[in-house]
Amino acid sequence: xxxxxxxxxxxxxxxxxxxxxxxxxxxxxxxxxxxxxxxxxxxxxxxxxxxxxxxxxxxxxxxxxxxxxxxxxxxxxxxxxxxxxxxxxxxxxxxxxxxxxxxxxxxxxxxxxxxxxxxxxxxxxxxxxxxxxxxxxxxxxxxxxxxxxxxxxxxxxxxxxxxxxxxxxxxxxxxxxxxxxxxxxxxxxxxxxxxxxxxxxxxxxxxxxx
Numbered sequence: 001x002x003x004x005x006x007x008x009x010x011x012x013x014x015x016x017x018x019x020x021x022x023x024x025x026x027x028x029x030x031x032x033x034x035x036x037x038x039x040x041x042x043x044x045x046x047x048x049x050x051x052x053x054x055x056x057x058x059x060x061x062x063x064x065x066x067x068x069x070x071x072x073x074x075x076x077x078x079x080x081x082x083x084x085x086x087x088x089x090x091x092x093x094x095x096x097x098x099x100x101x102x103x104x105x106x107x108x109x110x111x112x113x114x115x116x117x118x119x120x121x122x123x124x125x126x127x128x129x130x131x132x133x134x135x136x137x138x139x140x141x142x143x144x145x146x147x148x149x150x151x152x153x154x155x156x157x158x159x160x161x162x163x164x165x166x167x168x169x170x171x172x173x174x175x176x177x178x179x180x181x182x183x184x185x186x187x188x189x190x191x192x193x194x195x196x197x198x199x200x201x202x203x204x205x206x207x208x209x210x
Contacts, residue, residue: 004036006044006054012036013055018095022106025052049112056103060120063096068127077135081180085173092160092169101161104154124150 012034016025019033027048031038045051070087074080091097107113128146136145156169 010055013051017099017102022102053116059099071131078180080135081176085177088173097157097160101157
């Protein structure tokens, strides 16, 4: 029998997280699913936590590359929304939603996991910020908007995992698709109401000083 590689073990960990959740992703369960000796988990990764973090990192990097490619040419909010809806459907179908939500939920009370999970969120915030700067008007604070987008998306992942029988997220994205064509024409109006187009709104204190 061929000796399992580190990649084989990571693949088994991802499959176990998808099928059995965080609580079920023990070294024994992962080894059983991958058909290898569980001692190899510790040989390659040092600990079960090390393996689970490696699995999460791989899943996150794969998704990030796919998201980055999908939004690279998007220049408006009305074209961004259908792209995000498609990506959501792909994530759900592939089991990525369950993997991410299980790892986040499992890391809450595990200091050895928490910081690394937070670190893995940073590239997502940066991608969201780059996209916000491109598709939304300048009066929208890009960093705060990016934080809000990533927080919302994590919340959707967790809610879908908590209540998988409902179609809340699907209904949200379906409605967003329907409303997307209305958003871009509204942005100049919102920009004007916030201040001069392309400029931040002037606060009352600034206005009195001029």
